[in-house]
Amino acid sequence: MVMVTCSNKDKGAATKKACTNGCLGCRRCERVCPMGAIKVVDNVAVIDHSKCEDCTDFGICAKSCTSGCLIIVND
Numbered sequence: 001m002v003m004v005t006c007s008n009k010d011k012g013a014a015t016k017k018a019c020t021n022g023c024l025g026c027r028r029c030e031r032v033c034p035m036g037a038i039k040v041v042d043n044v045a046v047i048d049h050s051k052c053e054d055c056t057d058f059g060i061c062a063k064s065c066t067s068g069c070l071i072i073v074n075d
């Protein structure tokens with residue numbers, strides 16, 4: 001499964017100053033997800049795992065995340 005390992009709600013610039021792998025709210029993951037399973041809410045990505053089933057390009061969200069806070073984990 002994929003998960004976002006950040007819950008920080010600061011804007012991207014402030015987050016970048018404080019942390020090397022915080023969510024920047026850049027929406028890159030939201031744009032690439034073919035299932036509409038990711039939404040950025042209050043500057044942090046949130047995954048709806050009920051929509052993440054049967055992904056046609058599993059893990060593309062994690063690959064698109066330049067900060068490294070969206071990762072693939074074994075469940």
Ligand code: SF4
Nearest residue numbers: 033035052055059061
């Ligand atoms: S694995 Fe696929 S469906 Fe799930 S959040 Fe990532 S891109 Fe979206």
Ligand code: SF4
Nearest residue numbers: 023024026027029065
């Ligand atoms: S691509 Fe990464 S940094 Fe950008 S919104 Fe998604 S989880 Fe956050």
